Amino acid sequence: MSKHDPDDDNGPFGRPLFDDPSARALSRVGVVDVGSNSVRMVVFDGAARSPAYFFNEKLMCGLGKGLAETGQLNPEGRVRAVAALRRFALLAKGMGIGPLTVVATAAARDASDGPDFQAEVLRETGLRLWVVDGPEEARLSAQGVLLGWPEAKGLVCDIGGNSMELAQIGDGQVGTRVSTQLGPFRLARISDNPKKRAAHIDQVLAECQAQLNSEGQRIYLVGGSWRVIARLDMERRNYPMTVLHEYRMLPADLLQTLDWLETSNLEDLRTRTGTSSARMELVPLACEVLRELIKVLKPSEIDVSSYGIREGLLYEQMPARLRARDPLIEAARSVEKTMSRIPGFGKKLYEFLQPLFPDASPERVRLIKAACLLHDTTWRTHPDYRAEACFDNVTRANLGGLDHPGRVFLGLALLHRYKNSRSGSRLEPLFELLSEAEQRDAEILGKAMRFGAMFAVSDPSDVARLVWRPELNQLELKLTKNGHALFGEVAQARFTSLISAMKAEALIGERA
Template identity: 65%
Template sequence: EEARLSAQGVLLGWPEAEGVVCDIGGNSMELAVVSGGKVGRRVSSPLGPFRLQQIKGGTKGILRFIRKVMKSLAADIGTGHDRIYLVGGSWRAIARLDMERRAYPMTVLHEYRMEPAALLETIDWIGKSDLAALRAKTGTSAARMELVPLASLVLRQLVETFAPKEIDVSSYGIREGLLYEQMPERLRMRDPLIEACRYAEKTTARMPGFGKKLFGFLKPLYADATPERLRMVKAACLLHDTTWRAHPDYRAEVCFDNATRANLGGLSHTERVFLGLSLLHRYKNSRAGSRLEPLFALLSDQQINEAEVLGKAMRFGAMFSIKSPEEAGALIWSPDRKDLTLELSPDTKPLFGEVAQARFKSLADSLAATATVRIAEPA
């Protein structure tokens, strides 16, 4: 039952999750296979740290017990799974230590992704380190840190037995699984990121509903974009005005902080930073000298440029028309010719003032394109 609920919690944040959910508690460890939005085979084991403390024979005895149980688990659910999703406080503590060892610039644990080889290095590092010092650095409680060495032994054997390509941390577990159980199927399959952004816009933006119009206005810039990129563009448009209450001097950084630290599902760390950086550029032309620069390292140069383009596109579109930018004009993007054209409706021409021109040119510059403005023929 716990395995099923934990797996459903993972599906709440990752509807597309494929692999094995591993939930560790004090006395047990549960495994459940997830695929196609469904929970499949599941099994419970006595591999919780409290239970392992009762095993006789010291570390060698504990390791023999772990290997024996893990072999049985592998026989029950198979080993051909690319991903393992970790649920539980002991796993999160180890993931936080992995961040510390790697000097990772973000401390959000949800959707933190680890490669097997690097995780095994961290487990070795934990075994050689002063746990009290690590606890002080990471803010881990004494009670939790006390269980980390035993949990590390289990995690090492889990990785070596199942040989996943990637290990992901989920902050969603049994509680979220109970919520998932009450949701109708149509709601379960909705995108958790877009739903969260819609709710944020509805409750905090000045003009709820404008994000959808802004997205429609900017779509010509993304005619060849992947579904994943369009998803980020849509999320950014929905969030573009949700921090308007912040002081103008800090609004850009508040946008970034909200995106990178908010309790959002369906969002990798790279996507968090991309979304945050695009929202930063929604309010600010330059990111130079920002205290947030260490986080930019999670993005490639191309991703940084794409986030800047999106931010400047929102910056222009949001002030171009406060009612319906698609009715006021249309963007025409020719990537081969590097030409960005704004076709204004006749009624909009008098409103296309100096600030709008400057923001449109800034958008074109971020695309390394020529900016062209023309008036549409009257209908």
């Protein structure tokens, strides 16, 4: 069972984070995850539905290393973990974020000296560990996936050093959960024979499958070992982007990577990918688990989630109406509010441009909305670098609810917000994640925003209106008297560029 202060009715936070159900802003909240391999502190800041990472630091302590043999926490890891927690407590105090929420998982719950470790942490740092059991850990990790991936449906698989949790998710809910001892630290003592380890993994997964009934579903991977394998998959494929969140792999392709890793120099790969020695040490055994996971559960697709137990704790506190919000749009609104010259203009720009996209799918509409909200958030950057800065910000940002093609589409649209041509750009390899038609659509959106921004002194709809007649391939711009005054030479050139991208005929009309 989860252990916490019996007087605490609000779970690990000790207080409700969202007293106001309509709350969008969230003050800084600190969370620490004490795992079998690492101890990490994250401070969330910004939009509640899509929190920004104000601070993120981890230490590879190896707290659970050797636990399977001794039944106790690793002595050196324990010293390092207490030192890390002492530092984190002082940092939190300096940031003025209030008490840290500290969650401990498999190592602390399974070790015979776990209670003594809890007492030591409280005595030395003033921090109270909230130790969760396996099913609760699975639930929190699954909720973390839902925070950044609201439509996620399938199976969440969270691997740590001493355990691996699985949970069904769908329709914004967490279903059946199971906890196993398939963490690499545990597997290391099963046998020196890979075939015997594979048989053991198969047996455990078959028992999980009987409870989960998850064959053929999408699997969402959570955990450091999975992220390292995904990064290595990118390396093998020469994938142009290194953002791991929402990186998607087909089982057959991933099996090729696992075969490739068996014959590769892991030390060389560790150096090339910037992976720590402590993480890479667990990769071979994690690969064995992943291979059998594919064999037994037969997933349709395997996706990586950078969100896990820490984000799940935030999701736990959110009322339904806040959970229902789109994390991408919430993040874009937050960025617009703090970084644009005219906060609120993004919505007006979207409404002005909406006639250009009458048949856009819901997914495309949300990308158009996000682009309009972000269209003016890099204005402080030097003009020579503004276009590529837009692209870099979006493709590298920690955004939820956005797959890799979506990142590139959004980035390319914002690039064209500031630059007519993308030819010869250093970013060209990334453009290949989109089809030619998608690249053209992103260019049209960018040039439309570039033109619409010329009416930023007011609501564009008050002075101009766009009428798109696809059957005639004709775009008409209807202007009021003030609209004509705003439609100067630069605006005319931008309108011509938009017309060229659309390969359409232009008309200029009068509007009352």
